[in-house]
Amino acid sequence: xxxxxxxxxxxxxxxxxxxxxxxxxxxxxxxxxxxxxxxxxxxxxxxxxxxxxxxxxxxxxxxxxxxxxxxxxxxxxxxxxxxxxxxxxxxxxxxxxxxxxxxxxxxxxxxxxxxxxxxxxxxxxxxxxxxxxxxxxxxxxxxxxxxxxxxxxxxxxxxxxxxxxxxxxxxxxxxxxxxxxxxxxxxxxxxxxxxxxxxxxxxxxxxxxxxxxxxxxxxxxxxxxxxxxxxxxxxxxxxxxxxxxxxxxxxxxxxxxxxxxxxxxxxxxxxxxxxxxxxxxxxxxxxxxxxxxxxxxxxxxxxxxxxxxxxxxxxxxxxxxxxxxxxxxxxxxxxxxxxxxxxxxxxxxxxxxxxxxxxxxxxxxxx
Amino acid sequence: xxxxxxxxxxxxxxxxxxxxxxxxxxxxxxxxxxxxxxxxxxxxxxxxxxxxxxxxxxxxxxxxxxxxxxxxxxxxxxxxxxxxxxxxxxxxxxxxxxxxxxxxxxxxxxxxxxxxxxxxxxxxxxxxxxxxxxxxxxxxxxxxxxxxxxxxxxxxxxxxxxxxxxxxxxxxxxxxxxxxxxxxxxxxxxxxxxxxxxxxxxxxxxxxxxxxxxxxxxxxxxxxxxxxxxxxxxxxxxxxxxxxxxxxxxxxxxxxxxxxxxxxxxxxxxxxxxx
Amino acid sequence: xxxxxxxxxxxxxxxxxxxxxxxxxxxxxxxxxxxxxxxxxxxxxxxxxxxxxxxxxxxxxxxxxxxxxxxxxxxxxxxxxxxxxxxxxxxxxxxxxxxxxxxxxxxxxxxxxxxxxxxxxxxxxxxxxxxxxxxxxxxxxxxxxxxxxxxxxxxxxxxxxxxxxxxxxxxxxxxxxxxxxxx
Numbered sequence: 001x002x003x004x005x006x007x008x009x010x011x012x013x014x015x016x017x018x019x020x021x022x023x024x025x026x027x028x029x030x031x032x033x034x035x036x037x038x039x040x041x042x043x044x045x046x047x048x049x050x051x052x053x054x055x056x057x058x059x060x061x062x063x064x065x066x067x068x069x070x071x072x073x074x075x076x077x078x079x080x081x082x083x084x085x086x087x088x089x090x091x092x093x094x095x096x097x098x099x100x101x102x103x104x105x106x107x108x109x110x111x112x113x114x115x116x117x118x119x120x121x122x123x124x125x126x127x128x129x130x131x132x133x134x135x136x137x138x139x140x141x142x143x144x145x146x147x148x149x150x151x152x153x154x155x156x157x158x159x160x161x162x163x164x165x166x167x168x169x170x171x172x173x174x175x176x177x178x179x180x181x182x183x184x185x186x187x188x189x190x191x192x193x194x195x196x197x198x199x200x201x202x203x204x205x206x207x208x209x210x211x212x213x214x215x216x217x218x219x220x221x222x223x224x225x226x227x228x229x230x231x232x233x234x235x236x237x238x239x240x241x242x243x244x245x246x247x248x249x250x251x252x253x254x255x256x257x258x259x260x261x262x263x264x265x266x267x268x269x270x271x272x273x274x275x276x277x278x279x280x281x282x283x284x285x286x287x288x289x290x291x292x293x294x295x296x297x298x299x300x301x302x303x304x305x306x307x308x309x310x311x312x313x314x315x316x317x318x319x320x321x322x323x324x325x326x327x328x329x330x331x332x333x334x335x336x337x338x339x340x341x342x343x344x345x346x347x348x349x350x351x352x353x354x355x356x357x358x359x360x361x362x363x364x365x366x367x
Numbered sequence: 368x369x370x371x372x373x374x375x376x377x378x379x380x381x382x383x384x385x386x387x388x389x390x391x392x393x394x395x396x397x398x399x400x401x402x403x404x405x406x407x408x409x410x411x412x413x414x415x416x417x418x419x420x421x422x423x424x425x426x427x428x429x430x431x432x433x434x435x436x437x438x439x440x441x442x443x444x445x446x447x448x449x450x451x452x453x454x455x456x457x458x459x460x461x462x463x464x465x466x467x468x469x470x471x472x473x474x475x476x477x478x479x480x481x482x483x484x485x486x487x488x489x490x491x492x493x494x495x496x497x498x499x500x501x502x503x504x505x506x507x508x509x510x511x512x513x514x515x516x517x518x519x520x521x522x523x524x525x526x527x528x529x530x531x532x533x534x535x536x537x538x539x540x541x542x543x544x545x546x547x548x549x550x551x552x553x554x555x556x557x558x559x560x561x562x563x564x565x566x567x568x569x570x571x572x573x574x575x576x577x578x579x580x581x582x583x584x585x586x587x588x589x590x591x592x593x594x595x596x597x598x599x600x601x602x603x604x605x606x607x608x609x610x611x612x613x614x615x616x617x618x619x620x621x622x623x624x625x626x627x628x629x630x631x632x633x634x635x636x637x638x639x640x641x642x
Numbered sequence: 643x644x645x646x647x648x649x650x651x652x653x654x655x656x657x658x659x660x661x662x663x664x665x666x667x668x669x670x671x672x673x674x675x676x677x678x679x680x681x682x683x684x685x686x687x688x689x690x691x692x693x694x695x696x697x698x699x700x701x702x703x704x705x706x707x708x709x710x711x712x713x714x715x716x717x718x719x720x721x722x723x724x725x726x727x728x729x730x731x732x733x734x735x736x737x738x739x740x741x742x743x744x745x746x747x748x749x750x751x752x753x754x755x756x757x758x759x760x761x762x763x764x765x766x767x768x769x770x771x772x773x774x775x776x777x778x779x780x781x782x783x784x785x786x787x788x789x790x791x792x793x794x795x796x797x798x799x800x801x802x803x804x805x806x807x808x809x810x811x812x813x814x815x816x817x818x819x820x821x822x823x824x825x
Contacts, residue, residue, distance in 0.1 A: 016661075016668055016676075016795075034455050042680060060454045064447065065480035072444035072477070076451025079438045080418070084455070102441050125680070186704045187661065187676040189668055206436035206452065208416040208459045217430045218438040266704065273702030347707040 006056045014189035019154045019179065020045035022190050023087075023113060026161035028053055031197035032111070033082040034060040036073035040092045041125040042181035043115035047087065067092040071099030071112070078108035079218035081205025083165050083197075087113035089181070090131050091122060093139075100174055101140030105220030107235075109168035111161065112146075113177045115184040116316075118343035126343025127181030129265060132320035135178050136294040143232055145239045147175045147246050148293040150264035154188035160291070162193065167246060169200045171238055178293060180316065182266040182345065242295060249297035253286035256307050258359045260286040262325050263314040264293060267346060271314050274351035285355055293321070301328040310334040312358040316345055372555075373562045381405035383414045383434050390428055394594025396551040396584040397425060397493065401432055403561045404464070404491060408435065411568055417460040418452050420445040422474075424466035425499040443474025446481035449488040460571055462489040467508040468498045471531050475507075478537070478579075485542025485576035489567045492533065494548075495584040496605060503589030507531040510608055515589070530608055534581045538614035544576030546615040550583040552601040556611075563613070575617045583609055643699065644783045645706040649690035649723050650715025650736070650770065658796045659713070659770045660691035665792035666784040667695040675704040688718060695783055711781050713773045715756070717741035732780050734773045752776055754815055760808065768808035775812025786813050 009015040009025060017025070024046050027035070035054060037047035047063065054061035060077075064070035070086045077084040088096060093114045103110050114135065118128040135148045147167050151157040157179060164175040206216050222228035250268075253260060263271040268289040275285045286308070288300045311333050313322040322337045329335060338354040340346050380386065384405035391397045408414050414435050421429035423442035430437035440448040445463035453461040470478050470492050481488060497515055498504040505515040505522060508530050512521040538546045545567050549560040560582055567578035583605050585597035592600060613619070646663060650656045657678050664676040673696040679689060692706035711732040714720045716739045724744055727733050732750045737743070738757035754776055760769035778784055789809055793802045 014668065016665060016674070034451070036451065062450070062454060065476055068444065069447040069450075069477055069480065072441060072447035073451035073454070075440070075444075076420070076438060076448035076453075077455045078451075079448070080452045080456050080459070082455045084451070098441055099444070106439070181680070182677060182704060185678055185680050187664060188701075188704075189674060206418045206438055207456060208418065208436055209414065211415050215434055216436045219430055221427060221439055223428075269701070270703040270705075272700070276702065345705060347705075348703055349707070 007053065008056070009192060011192040011194035014191050016187050016189050017154060018045055018185065018187050019157055020115065020184040021049045022154050022158050023161050023177070023179075023184075024049035024053060025192060026158040027085050027111065027165070028057055028059065029192055029197070030162040030165040031083045032059065032085050032165065034062075034077045034084040036062050036064050036070040036077070036084070036086050038064050038067050038070050038088065038092060040089045042117060042127070042184050043087050043089045043113065045184070046113065046115070067095035068099065071096040071103070074110050074112075075099055075103050075106070075108060078103065078110045079106065079206050081202040081207050083109070083111075083169070085111040085113065087115065089115050089117045090119050090128065093131060093134070097134070097140035100146070101142050101144060102220050103174045104140075104144035104146070104235075105142060106218050107172040108174070108218065109165075109172050110174045111164045111168055111177065112174055113179070116178065116180045118341065124343040125181070127266070127316060127345060128341070128343060129180055129267060129316035130318065130320065130341065131178065132293065132315070132317060135176050136296070136324070144235060145242065145294055147171075147173070147242055147295070148178050149176070149248075150178050150291060150293045151183060152265055152268050152289065154183070154186065155190045156291070157183060158190050158192065162197075165197070167242075171242055172204075173238065173242070178265070180265055181343075246292055247295045247297045247299065248291040249300045250289040250291060251287070251300050253288075253305065253308075254284050255305070257284045257286040257305060258307060258309050259283070259312055259355055260288055260304060260308050261312045261314060261351075261355065262288045262290070262321070264290045264321065267314055267316055270346050270348055271351055273348035274355060277348055277352045278355050283355065283359055283361065285359075290321070296324045296328065298328040301325070304333070308333065309360065310336060310358045312336045312338065312354055314346055314351055314354070315339045317341060373558055381409045383408035385432050385434055387431060389432055391425065392588045394585065394587040394597060395425075396495075399551055399557055400491070400493065400560070400582055400584065401429070403557065403564055404462075405433060407561065407565045407568055408433075410565065411572065413460050413568065416458065417462065418456075420449045420452070420461070420463040422463060422465040422469040423500075424469045426464050426466055426493065427500065429464045443469050443472070444477055445469065445474065446477040446486065446488065446490065450481055450484075450486050453486065453488050457487070460489070460568065461487075462491065462568070462571075464491045464493070466493045466499070467495065467506045468501075471507045471533050475533075478533070479540070482537045482540040482543045482577040482579070485544070487571050487574055487576060488578075489571050490577075490579040491564065492579055492581040493584045494533075494581050494605075494609065495586040496530075497586050497589050499586050499589055503586075510604060532609070534579065534614050537577075537579060540577070542576050543579070543615050544617040545570040545578040545613075547579075547613045548581040548583070548609060548611050550601055550606060550611055551585065552583070552598040552606075559611075566616070570617060581609075583611075643701070644695040644781070645708070645710050646693040646695070646777075646783070647690060647706045647709040647712040647723055647726070648693070648715075648770075648774075649688070649712070649719035651718075652687050652689045654689070654715050655767055655770045656689040656715065657691055659774050660693045662789055662792055662796045663693045663695075663774065663778075663784065665795045666788035667693075669788050669792055670784055672697055673699070673701050675701045677704040690719065690723075711777055711783065713770070713777055715739065715770060715773065720744065732777065734777045734780070736769060736773060738769070750780060752780060752816060754812070756812075759811060763804065763808060763811070765804060768805055771805045771808035772812040772815070775809035776816040777812075779813040779816035786810070
């Protein structure tokens with residue numbers, strides 16, 4: 001493959017980029033050395049971007065024969081000690097779940113991107129958020145957790161992708177970027193960092209013994225029950241550490257807020273528009289926006305002001321994250337839900353109507 | 368065929384083979400094949416620069432038996448895992464060790480695409496016509512009429528299809544540089560197996576493309592035979608169905624077209640003794 | 643906050659028009675976002691994109707459901723998006739392909755035979771650029787100069803002069819030809 005002149009966008013200044021492409025660039029700047037993917041809408045710009053850019057960086061881009069193969073190529077490359085990523089959209093992510101479980105079990109760092117679309121089954125190619133359960137509650141078999149990020153802007157997508165590589169290496173654990181078709185397809189200005197990624201030592205990797213050490217083994221098999229339980233206890237201790245250290249969220253609760261909305265990803269942007277409309281009508285509404293979906297920001301739900309009468313969760317799903325909201329609130333406040341499915345998204349006016357219901361002000365009464 | 372006949376060197380444990388007891392059943396040929404792979408690694412000096420990929424099946428614990436770096440892969444995915452390792456660290460020698468359930472059933476897609484990409488990896492493919500680890504179920508390689516746990520009345524072609532000829536299929540791929548089928552049923556054939564494995568690794572070392580050695584092997588336990596009966600069964604039942612030979616060799620026919628390779632595969636005859 | 647919707651069929655350069663407006667807004671220091679409709683059809687199907695321009699405040703929804711201003715380049719787009727324009731908003735209609743006049747009286751409508759005019763200029767593909775030139779003149783959401791300066795980001799260099807001309811043509815039409823119906 002001939003190496004061409006770099007087409008990398010400049011760092012440190014705003015450039016207008018599509019979410020999927022900005023994500024690819026962020027990965028490269030995070031030191032991603034290999035990308036294994038398979039085409040599926042609405043994420044296909046990401047592998048196409050990597051196909052163009054990786055050779056410029058002496059990195060590897062390979063279109064795999066399937067999502068199964070792609071995630072297992074990730075396993076191999078991660079096991080060989082390099083920063084590696086794969087991406088897909090909902091149906092393809094279902095196919096990757098076996099591999100993700102192995103990656104978690106073998107304690108390999110890797111970044112997996114899901115640009116979600118409507119489901120179930122083949123569903124549609126339009127945006128969705130109905131893979132929340134799959135992403136945050138396990139996905140594949142066995143007791144494991146992924147750190148899952150739900151970015152809302154292209155800049156956040158970039159920042160969280162870079163963070164994802166660092167977190168993956170820190171814990172030797174797969175990390176998922178959970179975006180949706182809107183975020184992948186939209187363009188926004190984004191500023192890339194200029195600093196080089198830190199080199200992370202991986203003495204456990206299968207890089208060949210090179211005469212310097214004994215054999216390294218990358219493995220998730222423990223045939224003796226006692227050994228597998230001990231392995232699980234070690235994994236659980238790691239997940240507990242991730243749970244305490246890796247929570248990120250945005251919380252904007254104005255004084256006198258009557259309702260607090262909860263939404264993540266692009267849905268949170270729609271909710272922000274609805275909250276602005278509500279403010280013009282004299283209704284004070286807060287927003288809790290989980291950025292890490294696992295670990296879920298339970299702490300954001302303690303000490304809400306007494307003025308808050310109820311909570312409204314908005315999702316592009318039949319109601320998945322709302323279960324975590326209810327767990328976090330533990331019955332302290334009524335929780336309403338508004339969701340659109342199948343590739344439909346909530347629009348600000350409809351969210352406003354739901355806010356009014358949650359505030360006990362039926363539509364039209366508030367003025 | 369005579370060119371691949373070599374003597375088996377006698378006798379010290381290969382350094383690439385771990386000094387541990389294996390979990391394999393008595394009389395199973397995995398042990399001999401492991402030894403051969405380790406001998407070749409020793410001879411070519413690969414222990415320090417090889418990464419082996421264990422698969423799912425009886426050889427799932429292969430990572431305990433080889434002294435090079437090892438990864439354990441999901442069922443059927445070893446060629447994809449090997450691809451991941453080789454692409455990011457092309458200086459390593461990457462090989463997989465897979466049985467026929469793993470490679471020829473759940474993993475056909477991965478091995479075919481690795482071959483057509485010309486992935487510079489070496490695949491050791493154990494064909495013993497049955498699933499061993501899970502208790503003797505039918506494999507794609509099971510012979511017509513062969514009784515297994517899931518073909519209790521014998522494999523019926525009209526219901527379960529015919530044995531898969533993976534080596535012949537793979538030889539059609541232009542990216543495949545060395546494809547051979549050998550057997551383990553007597554010392555002469557073990558010698559040919561060793562020569563084929565060595566050439567497969569050399570194929571990778573020379574950057575020529577994908578290499579695979581399909582090795583007809585025994586499963587006395589699940590076949591319900593003594594080890595000696597099992598070796599005889601390989602010779603008398605399997606070899607006629609799975610002709611031995613070299614189906615693709617970049618040294619001999621590197622420029623041969625896929626169609627010609629296919630014709631050669633069809634006419635490949637069981638290997639005779641060396642000259 | 644200015645929420646803009648540009649709609650037509652694939653091949654009319656709808657996506658590039660939106661990107662051009664987005665680049666121009668960015669050049670003027672605004673918050674900007676661009677969001678395409680995306681569907682299984684790669685060419686010739688319905689196409690639209692949302693552009694949001696904001697001064698200071700963060701952009702909420704990147705998908706525009708009630709545009710302050712819209713360009714509709716064909717009949718299906720007129721039917722679909724005319725009712726969506728916010729009261730007091732702006733609508734530029736490509737009357738060459740719209741099939742009917744717009745019916746709203748509570749918004750500013752400018753009907754331009756953009757495809758015919760573009761044909762007269764020698765390239766029917768600049769029809770959208772004429773409409774965009776008219777829209778920014780009507781609304782003042784960005785300056786025409788910012789659009790002109792941003793053209794090289796979305797077009798090949800040899801196409802820039804003709805598109806500069808088309809933008810200017812639209813501006814003149816909006817300036818001189820009074821809106822077909824003022825609100």
